[in-house]
Amino acid sequence: MKKGYMALRKELDGILSPADLDRLPRRWQLIGDIVLVRIDGLEDFWGEIGDAFFKIYPWAKGVAVDCGVHGKLREPDIRVIAGEVSETLHRENHCTFKLDPRKVIFSPGNMNERMRIAALGTDEFVVDMFAGIGYFSIPMAKHAVPEKIIAIELNPVAFEYLLENIRLNHVEKIIEPLAGDCADLTPVGVADRVIMGYLNAEAYLEVGVKAIREEGGILHYHEAVPYHLFPNRPVERIQAACRSLGRGCEIIEAKKVKKFAPGVLHAVIDAAIT
Structure with a gap:
């Protein structure tokens, strides 16, 4: 996702310091119409980062930060930072998966x-x-x-x-x-x-x-x-x-x-x- 990272960095140039720009994620997941991303800190700028993802993916419904998976039931911990995250359809290899990233994992x-x-x-x-x-x-x-x-x-x-x-x-x-x-x-x-x-x-x-x-x-x-x-x-x-x-x-x-x-x-x- 090198091009995506450069686009994200460009959208946030002037909002984040050079040091914080270097902390931006290089990779993220596209699950149906949801962007799921892991971010190293930068909590004060999550809203701005979410807005930047919407500019890169204008078709996206929501952006959320992936904070890990917990327990025997493999329950996700995500924080919505832009838009709405709810049930979505993810298509891959001629298969269709319905899921809600707030409730179940998908990688x-x-x-x-x-x-x-x-x-x-x-x-x-x-x-x-x-x-x-x-x-x-x-x-x-x-x-x-x-x-x-x-x-x-x-x-x-x-x-x-x-x-x-x-x-x-x-x-x-x-x-x-x-x-x-x-x-x-x-x-x-x-x-x-x-x-x-x-x-x-x-x-x-x-x-x-x-x-x-x-x-x-x-x-x-x-x-x-x-x-x-x-x-x-x-x-x-x-x-x-x-x-x-x-x-x-x-x-x-x-x-x-x-x-x-x-x-x-x-x-x-x-x-x-x-």
């Missing part, structure tokens, strides 16, 4: 990973343990066309959007949504492929491994990991879970999805479980 920064997963799983039985609003289940159902996807989500608001997005994308015959904790609802010994898209899912690794068929299958395990511990920490956690269950595993690939926080990486490990 366009994960788009490449969603597109990669969308090409996998044809004719397979898939379990998406942390389905959210359908981040992975929807594109996989539309493009790869698995035999079945069990999509589990604990957050009741996200689950309602999951139901709506299944309908919007006409994949009712493929995705079976389940509301509740994947620790209780994940089936055992049935999956060809398991997606663990929650970044704090270490405690659920054995549940994910147990879901995979005795004949074997693929596990996609996501983790927020310090750069200096990648890929060893998530790989070792998968290996430990497999050992405890008497299962074998072979690491296929360790991928860097994106920067998650200063010094922390969003990583995904693909492992063949036997």
Whole structure:
């Protein structure tokens, strides 16, 4: 977003000091008609920054500051700084996602990973343990066309959007949504492929491994990991879970999805479980 950053800087030149201009964000997210941005301080100028985004994106409905995600339900903390932030439609890779950024998370920064997963799983039985609003289940159902996807989500608001997005994308015959904790609802010994898209899912690794068929299958395990511990920490956690269950595993690939926080990486490990 280099051009966008330069445009933002130009709009705020003369309003912010040179030092504060250097603190402006280089990246932000466009979710439907909402601009979602992380800002390092500059609270006294959030209103002016919001107005500048409206000049860059005149079609936008609202601008909000992303202050992080909290709790087991992955609830977003955002502060609206311009316009109105409410329910929106986000379109990506021929999929439609309805969501309210005030209530549920969505990261366009994960788009490449969603597109990669969308090409996998044809004719397979898939379990998406942390389905959210359908981040992975929807594109996989539309493009790869698995035999079945069990999509589990604990957050009741996200689950309602999951139901709506299944309908919007006409994949009712493929995705079976389940509301509740994947620790209780994940089936055992049935999956060809398991997606663990929650970044704090270490405690659920054995549940994910147990879901995979005795004949074997693929596990996609996501983790927020310090750069200096990648890929060893998530790989070792998968290996430990497999050992405890008497299962074998072979690491296929360790991928860097994106920067998650200063010094922390969003990583995904693909492992063949036997």
